Amino acid sequence: MSTSPDPRIDSRSRATAVSSVTSRLGRDLRQGRNLDLYIAVGVAVVIATLGVFGVVDAKVLAAATLAVLAVMAISGLSSRHEVDGVRTALNRIAAGESGEVAAERFLSxxxxxxxxxxxxxxxxxxxxxxxxxxxxxxxxxxxxxxxxxxxxxxxxxxxxxxxxxxxxxxxxxxxxxxxxxxxxxxxxxxxxxxxxxxxxxxxxxxxxxxxxxxxxxxxxxxxxxxxxxxxxxxxxxxxxxxxxxxxxxxxxxxxxxxxxxxxxxxxxxxxxxxxxxxxxxxxxxxx
Structure with missing residues (x-):
């Protein structure tokens, strides 16, 4: 006998997901984190809406799109550098745990x-x-x-x-x-x-x-x-x-x-x- 999903459960799940996203958004904005990405998303939404209603022409839309892509690329590079920094720090910790130290710390x-x-x-x-x-x-x-x-x-x-x-x-x-x-x-x-x-x-x-x-x-x-x-x-x-x-x-x-x-x-x-x-x-x- 098949049972249909309870719509109340789906409604609660969607409400929880929205609440989680809203909470994360508010926390990021208060702490000044990922502002470039939020601005890029906001600009993209505004330009897309204006494009749909024909308020802006194709040239403006293309330029805005390239600008948003540039912001996304810069953010990606920044994240990659942060990951590289974390990897370097972890390698140093691992080397220290295994007894390896930089020559400058040992030799004079x-x-x-x-x-x-x-x-x-x-x-x-x-x-x-x-x-x-x-x-x-x-x-x-x-x-x-x-x-x-x-x-x-x-x-x-x-x-x-x-x-x-x-x-x-x-x-x-x-x-x-x-x-x-x-x-x-x-x-x-x-x-x-x-x-x-x-x-x-x-x-x-x-x-x-x-x-x-x-x-x-x-x-x-x-x-x-x-x-x-x-x-x-x-x-x-x-x-x-x-x-x-x-x-x-x-x-x-x-x-x-x-x-x-x-x-x-x-x-x-x-x-x-x-x-x-x-x-x-x-x-x-x-x-």
Whole structure:
């Protein structure tokens, strides 16, 4: 047995739909949203009505139609740009959730100052090529820490090894091994001055590498839960500044452990130099 639809239900549905559209229209107008589209629709309705009753001629009607289409096209482009912006934002959020960050947020072309962190450190470890500027800039704070009983370990290249020639091949700043020999010598002179500040003969330890490290390191209280490591990536034959980044023991556990282990590996590969001797002299840890 067939039943006919209840006209009251259809009437209520139409009333609800009209009410919803009216409510949306009022909300958009109050908030100033989609005004261009509403104006275009209004103009189109008016022009179409005038055209039907012959109030305007075909040229005016055609021009108005093109104007309305132009407004619709502009609105469409604006919506597309908004969608692209939303997509870009979502991609950034997704990248952040997966651990990806923009290089500008992670890498720096200027090594951050570490004086504040070293000011209270009990253990400092540094490795680099010649460390001439690094040791010179950190001289006062290293002196204070050694006097306070801290341990300082420093590693740089051995000017009497093949590392000296390798450094020249990788650099645009030097064309002879003497360039690095002089810089290493200057650093060792500064370290010998620091040696007298130590609370013991082993407070300041120096070792020389038989190769050029691919990155520089500055470790501050590396064994502590709040330890810090600054990594400087050395480049090949360029005058551009070296990119650097920082690692924290309480945030970057895996990578922190990797670079901390790299320092110890290099330390075991280097020969010991007693601060009060020349670069040829080594201690009991000679390799």
């Amino acid at each position: 072309s200027r090594p951050p100052a570490v004086d504040t962190e070293i000011a209270t450190a009990t253990d400092v470890a540094i490795v680099g090529v010649t460390l001439t500027r690094t040791v010179r800039d950190m001289l006062p704070v290293l002196d204070r820490r050694l006097r306070a009983g801290a341990r300082v370990r420093v590693m740089l290249i051995d000017a009497d090894s093949a590392a000296n020639v390798e450094a020249v091949a990788r650099s645009r700043k030097a064309d002879t091994p003497e360039f690095y020999r002089h810089r290493v010598s200057a650093t060792l002179d500064l370290l010998r001055v620091l040696a007298s500040s130590g609370s013991s003969e082993t407070a300041l330890q120096i070792r020389l590498l038989p190769f050029v490290p691919t990155f520089g390191l500055c470790l501050v209280d590396a064994d502590d839960v709040h330890g810090r490591i600054r990594v400087e990536m050395y480049q090949h034959r360029t005058l551009e500044p070296n990119p650097t980044f920082r690692l924290r023991a309480d945030r970057d556990a895996w990578w922190y452990a990797l670079f901390r282990g790299q320092f110890e590996t290099m330390w075991e590969s280097a020969r010991e130099l007693r601060p009060g001797t020349g670069s040829h002299a080594v201690g009991s840890g000679e390799r």
